[in-house]
Amino acid sequence: MAYGWRWLRSLIFSIQIYLAMAVLGIVFLPWAAFSRRGAFMACKLYCRWVLWTARWMIGLRAEVRGEVPTDEVMIAAKHQSFLDILIIFHAVPAAKFIMKRELLWTPVIGQYAYRIGCVPVNRGKRGLAIKKMVEDVASGTQLPGQLVIYPQGTRVAPGVKTPYKAGTAALYNQLGQACVPAATNAGVFWPRRGIYRKPGLAVVEFLPPIAPGLDRERFMARLEGEVEAVSDQLMRESGFEPDGVR
Template sequence: MGYAIQWARSFVFMLQMYFMMAFLAIFFTPWAIFDRQGAYSGVRTYCRWVRWTASWMVGLKTEIRGTVPTDEVLIASKHQSFLDIIMIVSVVPRPKFIMKASLRWAPILGWYGMRIGCVPVERGKRAEAIRKMVAEVKSGDAPAGQLIIYSQGTRVAPGAKLPYKVGTAVLYEETGQTVVPAATNVGVFWPRLGIYRKPGLAVVEFLDPIPPGMEKEPFLAHLEQVVETRSNELMREAGFVAQD
């Protein structure tokens, strides 16, 4: 019975979440058309709404730890579900992503993504997208802000293992920007797929920045070590036990 009640609460939470996405998108669009700050305010307001409603509708509280980056940096985050995106975007001032090219045509998400400076990537052409991103950063054409990247390339369920891809190291080396690693345990409560949301405390933690200057391979090994180690600690804190 307890599971069924929590599932029903999760379902209602999801319904209102997508309703508010449409409502806030419409509300902020006039401002966002004329001023990019309107788009940032719209996405940040939505993400904070989701965090707030999750806390009392399904008992899922969220916490940001560490120093929130506000300079023009790369944020290399562990990615477990939509919730880690929501949490990071709710606190950084000018977020942007490398996103799937198909999302350009997605209602609401696509237009707002392009408006805040996200870079669309065709499947199988990630290297081309990285070259484009580097060129825009160096030329000053890209909007300043915090580029959020997922070094494993996709959502990874708690306990699963995927290698860290070299694209993050290429961006780090070519842009000369500081990288802020971010660890998380959100997948314990908000899975990659499905409706059920588990009560608890989901955490995203910004770790010590990695200044420019490291070689690609040592940088990537260090990034993986600090993010995976801290994410595993946060998941254990949340009660998750990995299966060998």
């Protein structure tokens, strides 16, 4: 009975956040079409709405730990669900994500992602996309902000081990910026698929920056080691045992 009630609440919550996305997307569209600030305002407001309604509708709270990056850095984040995207975007001043190019054609999400400066990447052609992005940054045409990349390339369910991709190291070396690792346990409460959302405390933790200048092997080893260790710790804190997943 309790599970059925929580599932129903999760369904209502899921419906209303997509309705809110459509409403805010339409209301802010005239401003967002001509102003990046308008696009950011719409997206920030949407994040606040989802995090607020999650708290009282399904008992899911969000928390940010560590020092939130505010300057020009690359954020290399663990990605488990849509929730960790919302938490990061809400926390940092001007996040822009490396994302799948197909998302540009998604109603509302695609248009606003383009306006805030997200970088679309073709599957199988990540190297070309990274090269183009580095060229844009060097020429001063890339919009300022905190560039968010997912080193594993996609959402990864809690406890599942997926290798970190070399494109993150290429970007780190070519941009010459500090990299801020970010860990999360968001997928424990908000899964990749399905309706059901669990109550609890979802955390995104920003870890100490990795200064520019490390070689590829040392950078990747440090990034993966730190993000996975802290993510596992956060999952255990929430009652999920990552080592039990096969």
